[in-house]
Amino acid sequence: MSYYAPDLFKDKVALVTGGRSGIGYAIAETLLQHGAKVCICSRKEEPLAEAARTLSKLGTCVYRPCDIRKSEEVEAVADLIQEEFGRLDVLVNNAGGQFPSLARHINDKGWNAVINTNLNGTFYVSRVMAERFFIPQQAGNIVTIIVNMASGFPGMAHTGAARAGVENLTKSIAQEWARFNIRANCVAPGTIISSGLDTYAEPVRQLLDQLKEDNLMQRHGTMEEVANAVLFLASPLSSYTSGITLQVDGLDHLHANRMRLVNLFNE
Ligand SMILES: CCCCC/C=C/C(=O)SCCNC(=O)CCNC(=O)[C@H](O)C(C)(C)COP(=O)(O)OP(=O)(O)OC[C@H]1O[C@@H](n2cnc3c(N)ncnc32)[C@H](O)[C@@H]1OP(=O)(O)O
Numbered sequence: 001m002s003y004y005a006p007d008l009f010k011d012k013v014a015l016v017t018g019g020r021s022g023i024g025y026a027i028a029e030t031l032l033q034h035g036a037k038v039c040i041c042s043r044k045e046e047p048l049a050e051a052a053r054t055l056s057k058l059g060t061c062v063y064r065p066c067d068i069r070k071s072e073e074v075e076a077v078a079d080l081i082q083e084e085f086g087r088l089d090v091l092v093n094n095a096g097g098q099f100p101s102l103a104r105h106i107n108d109k110g111w112n113a114v115i116n117t118n119l120n121g122t123f124y125v126s127r128v129m130a131e132r133f134f135i136p137q138q139a140g141n142i143v144t145i146i147v148n149m150a151s152g153f154p155g156m157a158h159t160g161a162a163r164a165g166v167e168n169l170t171k172s173i174a175q176e177w178a179r180f181n182i183r184a185n186c187v188a189p190g191t192i193i194s195s196g197l198d199t200y201a202e203p204v205r206q207l208l209d210q211l212k213e214d215n216l217m218q219r220h221g222t223m224e225e226v227a228n229a230v231l232f233l234a235s236p237l238s239s240y241t242s243g244i245t246l247q248v249d250g251l252d253h254l255h256a257n258r259m260r261l262v263n264l265f266n267e
């Protein structure tokens with residue numbers, strides 16, 4: 001059940017990066033359920049095509065494989081959107097990820113993989129979609145998924161650094177592009193039950209149970225709770241809001257036990 005009007009995104013076109021799985025899939029699904037036409041992209045063609053097939057039962061959903069770290073592949077996604085829809089109204093930068101490691105054990109390749117994905121990739125997609133659609137249209141909306149890294153992110157320093165960069169980038173482009181009627185905001189999820197969490201093995205799995213006990217609401221968040229926050233920021237319901245980060249974390253940004261993360265690897 002939804003509290004939003006079913007036609008909130010009627011005649012609107014949205015791109016969700018990483019829309020084949022987890023939170024991105026839930027966002028794509030919610031946008032479709034509220035009338036949007038959706039494009040999803042990610043690296044792995046087969047699961048991406050399968051996700052688009054399933055989502056198409058809810059409305060128009062197209063896909064194109066793309067590594068957001070390669071700006072030429074991002075341009076190809078823009079080409080598809082231009083051919084299929086001739087416009088873009090909403091960009092949801094959701095693609096991202098990292099691996100758990102103490103900072104001093106992250107090698108150059110691992111550091112660059114995470115920075116390129118989360119910071120550079122998010123920038124490439126935002127710039128390309130603004131240049132190709134939002135600025136010429138004099139209208140656009142960017143919502144970027146980051147993480148809760150307000151007090152640093154021990155155990156995942158690479159992603160903390162990248163997402164802090166993205167949050168600051170969002171504040172800059174929100175100001176530079178306000179004159180083009182473009183808004184840009186972030187959503188910072190806490191620990192959300194998703195396919196992403198399934199990628200973690202011990203000792204992170206055990207940590208997830210502890211993080212649930214620490215949470216003041218005594219639970220992890222749901223993908224729908226993140227999708228609902230994205231819907232708010234992507235819609236005219238938030239028309240005077242830009243450059244902010246909306247925390248969807250059951251208060252973890254005020255009350256999180258960072259020692260759990262520091263001690264994760266029993267160093
Ligand atoms: C504690 C609660 C946290 C809750 C908050 C956050 C939750 C989430 O974000 S859930 C979402 C999780 N989903 C993902 O993370 C999926 C996406 N992740 C990835 O695709 C990779 O982690 C990536 C970001 C590193 C990108 O992958 P790719 O470019 O394909 O890179 P490779 O797999 O080839 O790895 C490159 C390089 O990175 C180092 N490395 C990768 N994985 C690990 C690892 N598990 N441990 C240590 N180092 C790792 C390594 O240097 C790799 O190079 P090679 O050694 O040559 O393989």
Ligand SMILES: NC(=O)C1=CN([C@@H]2O[C@H](COP(=O)(O)OP(=O)(O)OC[C@H]3O[C@@H](n4cnc5c(N)ncnc54)[C@H](OP(=O)(O)O)[C@@H]3O)[C@@H](O)[C@H]2O)C=CC1
Nearest residue numbers: 018021022023042043044067068095096191192194195196
């Ligand atoms: N689950 C959680 O607790 C939290 C998640 N987040 C963030 O939310 C977002 C979604 O995570 P979640 O759904 O949980 O995890 P998933 O691992 O399911 O989602 C990650 C998605 O990003 C895509 N992706 C990864 N790298 C690239 C790339 N270089 N180019 C294009 N697509 C890429 C993946 O598809 P493919 O492999 O096909 O490329 C996948 O669809 C991520 O940014 C994550 O860090 C933030 C806070 C908490």
